[in-house]
Amino acid sequence: MKSSKRKNIKSMHHKTASKAPVDLKSVRKKKRAEEIPNQPNTGMLKRREFFMLLVFTLSLFFMLYRVGFIQFVKGEEYQKKAYYTQTQKRQINPKRGTIYDRNGKGLAISASVDTVSVNPNALRSELNNDPGELQELAEGLAEILDMDAMDVMKVFNRNSRFEYVKRKIDRELGARVRNYVVQEKGIKNIYIDEDSKRYYPNGSLAAHILGFTGIDDQGLAGIELKLDATLKGMPGKIMNEVDVLGRPISFSKERYVEAVDGYDVFLTIDETIQYFTQKAIEQAALDYNLKRGAAAIVMNPNTGEVLAMASYPDFDPNHPDAKPYFVDNPEWLGFASVEDTELLWQTVFRNRAVNDTYEPGSTFKAITAAAALEEGVVTPETTVVCKPYSLAGHTINCWRAGGHGQEDFTHAVYNSCNPVFVQEALAVGIEKFYTYVRMFGFQKRTGLEISGEPTDEEYRNLWHKEPKEIDLAVTGFGQRFQISPIQLASAYCAIANGGNLMKPMLVKQISDSNGNIIQKFEPQVVRKVISEETSKTIRTILEGVVSEGTGKNAYVSGYRIAGKTGTSETLQTESEGRYVVSFAAFAPADKPEIVVLLVLDHPQVAMHLRSGGILAAPVAGKLCEDILEYLQVERQYSERDMKEMTEEVYVPSLVGLTVSEAIEKLKAYGLKYVVEGSQAEDAVVKDQTPKADFSIPQNSTVIIYTEGSPENNMVPMPDLTNKTVDEATATMKNLGLNIRIRGEGMALRQQYEPGTPLQKGEVVDVEFMLLIAD
Amino acid sequence: MKRKREYDFWLLFTVMVLLAMGVIMVFSASSYYAAYNWNNKFHFLIRQLLWSCVGLVCMFVISNIDYRRLAIISPVLMLISIVLLILVAIPGIGAKYNDARRWFNLGFTTFQPSELMKLSLIMFLSFSLAKNSGKLRFFFRGLVPYLLIVGFVDLLLLLEPHYSCAVLITLVAVVILFCAGARIFHFLAIGVPTIAAAACLVISSEYRLQRFLAFLDPFADPQGSGYQAVNSLYAIASGSIFGRGLGKSLQKYLYIPEPQNDFIFSIVAEELGFVGAFTVIVLFLLLIWRGVRISMNAPDMMGSLMAIGITSLVAIETIINIAVVTATLPVTGMPLPFISYGGTSMLFVLASMGILLNISRNSVNNFNPVRGSELLKRARQGEG
Known part of the structure; x- marks a missing residue:
């Protein structure tokens, strides 16, 4: 191996030799040189020198390969990293879209504010690393911004190219900061940039629907969360090539990528109806001392549009973490404390109309009646008997001791007779009855565009798994299973509108900041549940419930309100009053324009007053009256009204x-x-x-x-x-x-x-x- | 009969081109740094121009002095160098900068005795070996004394400390000894245990091993030990084929510390791209080829060894510099000859080119094995 290498070198050497006529003589003299011990071996000298040329050449070629490798193989990766370090980026926040009610009244608006930020590295270098001047600037800034100078100093001393000093300050204050920093001090590395802040002009109005946003304008609850991607828009940025200290370099052009404003969202909510609804449950909560709050939904039965949705207790989305009225803790920290945050989510942030479930009680009898009438097992005139009914060792009583005796089915509904509904449910049969339950949309999400609705599985788990006759019997009058208010309101829409289950809607339209429609939402019929005929029959019967039956306290002269009361007891919460009273209504009965559901949870009033007919019906009646008046529905006085x-x-x-x-x-x-x-x-x-x-x-x-x-x-x-x-x-x-x-x-x-x-x-x-x- | 001989044109050409590129690149790389530190973006340009001119004058003067005359004074130069190296290591005399005492502060400039030592040692070894190359075949009688001299110089350099120069001087000395005829077996006998010992030393300490391995992945600590390598890689990678264009480097905006010095090659690659880097490397190849050619055609052994010494000095400096810049070797302070900014080092590089040019002028077709001193005698008598 060694010898062959030597030969190679020799032969190469010969080539060079032939080019440059060097050494015929030297080769000859080589022998002599070898004979003289202290004479240099010139052949070896040249060979070795030539060998060094090869070594150096190969080394440099290797270096050339390294350069190429870095530039072409690793190039993109390193360039990306280099770009990241060489470029300073300031984000321009887009204007978040406005949330409007159905009539174009702004419910959530983004107002222009200022945000103060700093490039600490460049600032220190700008002030020649003089701690005195830095301190002076920090104190001046802290005074204007009402901050602690120490905190400002901390920010200034960070090893960073971008830090916030204070975010979302009034424009007026921003102007003062600008005046101080730019005009007075001539500082370049503190920036006052336009920003936007979410503002809810009506305070707690529709708070649970709207939700609220965080410091980065990100949606954290409600529509703000659900439609965050639609509302937030695309942030723009200001990019600068900077030196190691973050100072823009001379030939770098400030690149400006404009922010794209978020889309506006039009809700189906009507601001005025929402106001009536919230006032109604707030008043009810005060009057009845509702231990577990209240929920109310107003829908348009013909389209499934939610006109109002309220939950109590509520909050002001302008200050979502303010201390709720029922909290006494003097050391309330809001979002700064995990416990306080948890409490907020469990109480005021809960949208009880969608997030919570309850036993509907007698309001569910409308569903049972619809199924029975549709299946033809009963007609309004069919004679039925209301007396205690025994089944599988249980006895089911009417609320009036002994029952109402013999009556027609219509009056059984007026009187809300439990034994009659047990009989009708059994007559429909387990399989068919639960088919109706599912057809009316129970055991499934309604798909309302807001977060927090239980999943299909969670809904199903609130019903009997494999219902037996006794389960069916109690289900017939609305007990021992749970549904959410939005489900019941949707089912009432189907009963009221001629039998079509509508998908409840909260969003009507999405448009861009110039008013161009991006997306329009049309009413969606989920399925036909009952016939027009059956719908009409129930409308008549439920109108009678209000004019003559258990719903009398909801009666409003001139308006034909139809509805059903509901009172249910929960077993677990005896200490808190254990009753949920509710009223489900629609009006006008002949041509429904609104469906109203009111759920009052755990009223703390005298025992004999705890019923839907006493507590919920008058509130619902008054609410219906207010809404119908607002909708300019003309009053039609009946003879009885006149009298x-x-x-x-x-x-x-x-x-x-x-x-x-x-x-x-x-x-x-x-x-x-x-x-x-x-x-x-x-x-x-x-x-x-x-x-x-x-x-x-x-x-x-x-x-x-x-x-x-x-x-x-x-x-x-x-x-x-x-x-x-x-x-x-x-x-x-x-x-x-x-x-x-x-x-x-x-x-x-x-x-x-x-x-x-x-x-x-x-x-x-x-x-x-x-x-x-x- | 005296005959005026030609300089090696290609060598002179390469040197001039490299020098011109150096001046331009030093200005481009240093302007922001100079403006930041001296408030004058021409700070380094002026000095580089000045030193280049002084260096060129020096080169031409030396190229007219017969290298054999210079070789005679090489023992004296060697002594002076040793004395200066000792002096510079004494606190108060040598100027300290970055934890190393390598410079004499002369007021208007600084002077590194190690620069003088490089040249002195090359000349001294060539001078001595031309007489004693026959003995090199023997280990103790031939090779060891030279290695002791080199070792002694290394020791002085380690005092400063100036590791990169010690490594450089050792490598150059090995090349000279190798070409002069030292046995490869002897190098192996010394080199292998030395390298093994060094390896053991590195491996034995976790800290040293980490330091040594750090260069393999500079991105592990891009703000700390990997900072220079990472930013150098950013610069080179940003160049792509044709570069950002002259003057448009971004990495020179203080990302690379002192971009006009050791890392100037990465700025060249960033601004002029692969084409620029290729050109620089080809120019160095040309220079090395001419240098080796001069050594092979030198009229005597002394000239030949001196030429190969000077050439390998430039070659090794170039290779180590580019290797460092491309993160192929750990970061060490090695300037790129002709191109990096540097006052006295520029002077010495050009002076050594002067010697090389002079040897090229004396190139002969017939190699004369007679000892240099004798040749000089004959030259004096007009026989050359």
Whole structure:
């Protein structure tokens, strides 16, 4: 091996030799040189020198290969990394899309603010690493921004090219910072960039639907989370090639990639209806001291659009982590504390209309009735018997002890008779009944565009796995299984609209910032569940429930409201009041435009008042009235309405008239009178109660003073609680007070506390309520 | 009869081209650094130009001095170099910079005695070996004394410390001894145990091993030990085929520390691309080829050894420099001859080119085995 190498070198050497005529002589003399011990071996010298040339050449070729390898094989990878270190990037946040209600009213708006950031490395170098100047700047900045100078210094001393100093400050404050930093100090490496901040002009309105955003404008809940990708847009950036300290280099052009604003989202929500709905459950929560809050949904049954969806307790998305009203903890930290955050998610952030499930109770009887009617096992006129029903060792009673006896099916619904619904459910049969359950959309997600709805599996787990007859029996009147409010509201839409189950909708349209429509959402029929005929029949029956049956407290004169009460007991929460009362309604009954579902969880009122008919129905009735009025649905007064309506009159001015003239006038107005003082016909009236131009019910009594004054003619307000209308009217009359009767049944609330001194003749509002156990 | 002989044209041409490239690249690489540190972006350009001119003058003067005359004073130069190396290591005399005491501060410039030592040693070895090359066949009588001299010089360099120069001087000395006829077996006998011992030393300590291995993956610590290598690789990779264009390097914006010095080749590769790097390497190849050719055609053994010494000095410096820049070897302070910025080192490189040119002028077709001193005598008598 060695010898062959030598030969090679030799032969190569010969080639060189022939090119440059070097050494015929030297080869000859080589021999002689070898003979002389101290003479140099010139052949070897040249061979070895030539060998070194080869070594150096090969080494340099290897270096050339290394350069090529770095440039062409590793090139892209290294260039990418190099680009990353050589380029400074500042992000420009896009304007987040606005969330509008169905009429284009802004519910979530992004306002322009400023964000202050710094390139700490470049800043320190800009100030020649002078800690004194840095400190001075930090103090100045901290004072304007209301920060701790130490914190600002910490940021300034970071080994970094980009840090935030303070984010999302008012533009006005931003201008002050700009003035201080740029004009006054001439600093280049502190930036005041435009940013945007989410703002919810109506506070807690639709908070659970809208959700809220975090510091980076990212959606964290509700529509803000669900449609985050649509709303957020594409961030832009300012890119600069910079030196190692982050200072832009001379020939680098600032590259500016413009931000693309997010799309606007139009919800199906109506701001006004949402407001009514939220007010209604808030008031209910206060009146009934609801231990577990409340939920309400208003939908358009014909399209499946959600017009309002409310949950209580709620929050203000402008300050999502503010301390909820029911928390006493003085060391509330909000999102800074894991426990506080957890509490928020479990309470105020919960959208009870979608996230929570409950036992629907009698409101579910509408579904049972629909199935039975559709299957033809019963007609409205079919005679049924309401008496305790025994099945598999259980006895099912009606809410009225002993039951209602023999009645037609329509009245069984009016009276919400459990035994009748057990019979009808059994008549439909297990397989068919549960098919209807599924057809109405239960046991499956509704697919509403908001996060937090239970999954199909979670829904299924809230029902009997393999239902037996007894399971079917209790399911027939809505107990021992759970559904979410949005499911029930959707099912009521199908009942109300002629039998089509609609996919509930929350988003109507998505458009870009110039108003071009990007996506429009059309109502979707999921399936036909019942026939138009059956739908019509149930509409009539449920209207009767409100006008004559257990739903009477929801009655509103002039509006044909149909609905069903619901009261369910949960077994686990006895200490908290264990009842969930609800009311599901639609109106007008002949041509429904709204479906309203109201769920009040764990009311803390007297035991005998804990029923859907007493607690939920009046709230739902009032809510329906407000909404229908707002939707400008004309009132159609029935004959009964006309009869029951007591006309109000304006009290005429009597002062200065003689007693006879005054009496004449009052008679003309349909009012009664009592004269205090001189009864002489020509005595002059000095004062009167009620005063002129007050609106009072007809047949009220006006007190006329010829002597003395109303201030000296006072009576204490009596306690009318639990008196009937007649009893209350008599009591008031005896005291010389006027009464304005609202509702029917038992007196529930009176305008003045018992014992309040009132002038004789004053009109007092008294609310009456039918005491219904379901 | 005296005959005016020609310089080796290609050598002169290569040197001039490399020098010109050096001036341009030093300016390009250093302008931002100079503006940042001296507030004058021409700081290094002016000095590089000045030293190049001084160096060129020096080169032409020396090229006119017969190398054999120079060789005679090489023992003196060697002594002076040793004294200077000792002096520079003494605190207070030598200037300290980056934890190493390698420089004399002369006020207007600094001077590295190790630069002088490189040249002195090459000349001294050539001078001595021309007389004693026959003895080199013997280990103790021939090779060992020379190795002791080299070892002594290395020891002085390690005092400063100046490891890269010690390695360089050792390698150059080995090349000279090898060409002069030392036995390969002797080198192996010394080299293999030495390398083995060094390897053991490295492996025995976890810390040293880590340091040694760090260069294999500079990206493991891009902000620390791998910083220079990583940024050098970024620069080279950014060049691609034709480069970013002259003056458009981004890595010179202080990413590469002192970009005009040891890492200038990566700036060349970044601004002029593979084409530029290729050109530089080809120019060095040309220079090395001419250098080896001159050594092979030298009129005597002394000239031949001196030529190969000087050529291998430039070659090894170039190879190590590019190897470092391409992260093929661990980072060590080795400038790229002609191109890197450097005052006195530039002067010495050009001076050595002067010697090489002078040897080329004396090239002969007939190799004269007579000893250099005798040849000189004959030259004086007009026989050359």
